[in-house]
Amino acid sequence: MKVAVVGGGILGVAVARELMSKHDAATVTVFEKESDLATHQTGHNSGVVHAGVYYQPGSLKARLCVAGARMLRELCAQRDIPYDECGKLIVATGERQRQPLRDIFDRGHDNGVPGLVWLEGADITSIEPHATGVAAIHSARTAIVDYARVTRELGRDVAELGGVIHLGAEVTSLASRGTQVVVGAGDRSDSFDLVVACAGLHADRVARLAGDDPDPTIIPFRGEYHVLKEASRSLVRGMIYPVPDPRYPFLGVHLTRHIDGSVSIGPNAVLALAREGYRWRDLSRRDAWEIVRSPGFLQMAKTHWRTGATEAYGSVSKRRFVAAARRYVPELKVSDVSSRTSGVRAQAVDRRGELIDDFRITRAGRVVSVRNAPSPAATSSLAIAESIVSMIDDDLRVTPR
Ligand SMILES: Cc1cc2nc3c(=O)[nH]c(=O)nc-3n(C[C@H](O)[C@H](O)[C@H](O)COP(=O)(O)OP(=O)(O)OC[C@H]3O[C@@H](n4cnc5c(N)ncnc54)[C@H](O)[C@@H]3O)c2cc1C
Structure with a gap:
């Protein structure tokens, strides 16, 4: 099972790591348009690990922030990442x-x-x-915490688990071909069984490449x-x-x-x-x-x-x-x-001019897109990754490790 991840911010890399560590048969390729990981929101934020006080009970933010903060704390303790x-x-x-x-x-x-x-x-x-x-x-x-440092650490895990990270690789097309999606990035073009897009400031554009709803816009x-x-x-x-x-x-x-x-x-x-x-x-x-x-x-x-x-x-x-x-x-x-x-x-x-509060994840065919992941998505990243991977568990149809 080949999976492509678009975006090398904390969400994309966390999803790639979760996929590789939970599913033996998954091979993951991350496409990042910049020359390094964590170049945009992940590397330009307040660095706060939110505890989860503000969010509407029952919302994805409330659930995934509390769980994500706990997971991040454990990861930093295991890896000696300053926290x-x-x-x-x-x-x-x-x-x-x-x-x-x-x-x-x-x-x-x-x-x-x-x-x-x-x-x-x-x-x-x-x-x-x-x-x-x-x-x-x-x-x-x-x-x-330093979220760019956490992302680099997650990226190392992806590489150690056998995943590939292509830097300087901007995804410009996502074409559906039967049960496959052909991902085009510069002169690279390859077929994948599934694509997960975590494109941050370009989330709507990448979702549109896959034929997903143009609403909401970023x-x-x-x-x-x-x-x-x-x-x-x-x-x-x-x-x-x-x-x-x-x-x-x-x-x-x-x-x-x-x-x-x-x-x-x-x-x-x-x-x-x-x-x-x-x-x-x-x-x-x-x-x-x-x-x-x-x-x-x-x-x-x-x-x-x-x-x-x-x-x-x-x-x-x-x-x-x-x-x-x-x-x-x-x-x-x-x-x-x-x-x-x-x-x-x-x-x-959204089209009514409402600022969407909660995290939003959509799916068009074999492409799953994170459409809204504002703060506290860095805090919640490991929990969001876990939740995306469990959403596509059936598609992966492989035995978890
Ligand atoms: C000012 C500010 C303060 C914040 N403070 C906090 C905080 O204290 N705590 C907290 O939890 N959250 C905070 N956040 C939110 C947090 O930074 C984001 O929720 C989180 O970083 C989102 O991660 P991401 O991976 O989705 O996005 P990003 O880090 O933006 O990564 C998306 C990546 O996708 C790449 N990309 C886009 N399009 C393509 C393409 N076509 N092909 C290949 N690659 C592509 C981009 O280059 C980018 O690297 C803050 C955000 C900002 C901006």
Whole structure:
């Protein structure tokens, strides 16, 4: 049984590893268009291993985040990959946020998140000495990791198990031929029994190659960060988050410690004019045209233009950006931040202009496509891989190892 995986981000490589380790007779080939693994979302994220507090009970996010965090923790312990449970606070800065914070706390319990503690305002400084608020949730098990490092480690397993990883191999066609799918990548063309597409920012395009539903489309949202100067890192011990706006699948500008010791403020969420547009000046005419033409874009723009404009203004004003974090760490000053960095989120938007919240996986013939895998998909990656492989178990029709 030959399986092709499109995409060498954490999901594609985790799926390849899961296939190779569970199914003796499967041979797996990963196609990655860049010259290295983890070049896009996986290598440009906050590096947080989410505990699973926010997500709708019963959703894929809730189930796979809690399971995925546990699996990732075990993998990192086995492989000596740095993994730091530095913990996270979600802070209500005013009385109006108390009930939404309580709702998140209850959700966390419903989702089976371990180690959650409710704190009243006076107790916040026992966890984060420079933070302030009327109440907070402390999630002691929220951790940090380097997802690019994890992906490279998974890639090594794929190679050791006999899988092949083609770098610099962009998949440009998926043609169905009876029970086979012919995968075209540059001058390479080969037949496979099954294809799993984990193409991130290009998820809709690759799914369309296989004749899958064009809806939903991917809208790229850049997340920008400022990095704290080394002397200011002590303002934050772990992670400090605001209470998120329930209308959006983004968590709000937060302070995050990273595994290399650096601390960032971010990310915001600004519409990007290129799918891999890491800077304001990055514009792809094809990408921008596709965004504007996509069925849900105008409706989304109509509903969210005010937030979009605020985010765009905050993005160009360092002062506004820092002011967002100062609500819960008042000592923070513009002079505490130095460099900038960014990532681009692949957010699926449906034809009604709704930002799809949950993970979405579709199938067209012998091609399975991950259509929406925003945060916490890096946290959930090992569990998502397990779930995709069990979806195609019948097709593999081989004895599990
Ligand atoms: C700013 C930001 C912050 C985030 N923070 C967190 C966090 O703290 N915790 C968390 O759990 N999640 C976080 N996420 C989400 C997380 O990074 C993603 O959910 C996860 O990395 C998705 O992995 P992926 O493999 O699907 O996508 P990607 O990492 O984007 O990989 C997709 C790969 O497919 C390749 N590809 C695309 N098209 C083709 C083609 N035609 N042929 C061959 N290759 C192709 C791309 O080059 C790419 O390497 C964040 C994301 C962003 C952007």
